[in-house]
Amino acid sequence: MRRVLATIAVLTVLALGASSALAVEFGVRGEYWFPRLSGTVQTTTGGIPDTVLDVRNTLGVKDKNLPFGEAFLRIGSVTLRVGYTQVRLDGDKELLQTITFDGATYTVSDNVLSKLDLKTADADLQYDFLRPGVGAANLNLGLILKVKYVDGKVELRSVSTGVATTKDFKAPIPMVGAAVGLGLLKNRVRADARVTGIVYSGNHLYEADAFATLAPLPYVQIHGGYRYVDLKIDESDTLASLKLSGPYVGAQISF
Secondary structure (H helix, E strand, O other), X not given: OHHHHHHHHHHHHHHHHHOOOOOEEEEEEEEEEOOEEEEXXXXXXXXXXXXXXXXOOOOOEOOOOEEEEEEEEEEOOEEEEEEEEEEEEEEEEEOOOOEEEOOEEEOOOOEEEEXXXXXXXEEEEEEEEEOOEEOOEEEEEEEEEEEEXXXXXXXXXXXXXXXXXXXXXXXEEEEEEEEEEEEEOOOOEEEEEEEEEEEEOOEEEEEEEXXXXXXXXXXXXXXXXXXXXXXXXXXXXXXXXXEEEEEEEEEEEEO
16 A cells, blocks of 8 residues: 555656646635435454444434535646545434444343444545647546545444443545546536545445536636445454445635
8 A cells, every 4th residue: 555655646746747837726615415324334353243233224323414625726737636524423223133343242122322433534636638628618537546544433332231332443545536527618617527446455445526517706616416435444353334425515716
């Protein structure tokens, strides 16, 4: 993984050096996401797998609307972005079966409170190797190199017995992908899509973001789109397989 991160850093420097300084743009983008969650969490204790917990059916974790945002700097054909998303979801469920989580047992009919906290920080480089313009229209097609840092925590607590357990999992994940965009009327109307992903050692992370943009005022854009995240990570004796997907709305200010 260190080699991948070093490669991304080198390519960033080379791309910036090769980029034309004809166009410079800086901006911030904020979105409000309406995702649906699905997935499972499982711990391993002393080399023995514990119960596979469905976050919705076993733990009763509820969906919640979430903000996320990013800042970007575009220099010629190169765009640098940093972003952050925090997912905090709660569950409250009377167990239909006896379960084991991190070596602790929660018996059937226990009322269990659960928390799922997932923070992700992104840094990515996009290089548009095609950026033709025809009249008031333009098209871009680019390569994305990205690093996503995942910091997750799962907590369970029994209301009746007071037994509580917490497991953390953290990992930097390098990703590669592509971006495509079409702008009309000098970018007053746009459609963009980004897809990134990686598969390694039985783990994976796929992310897709497609959105339409309208610019009603100078320097201001409004967005509507759909975001999809599929994460499977096995770290610190915790196997988490989670999916978040749904529409979002937001706005961007750029100069």
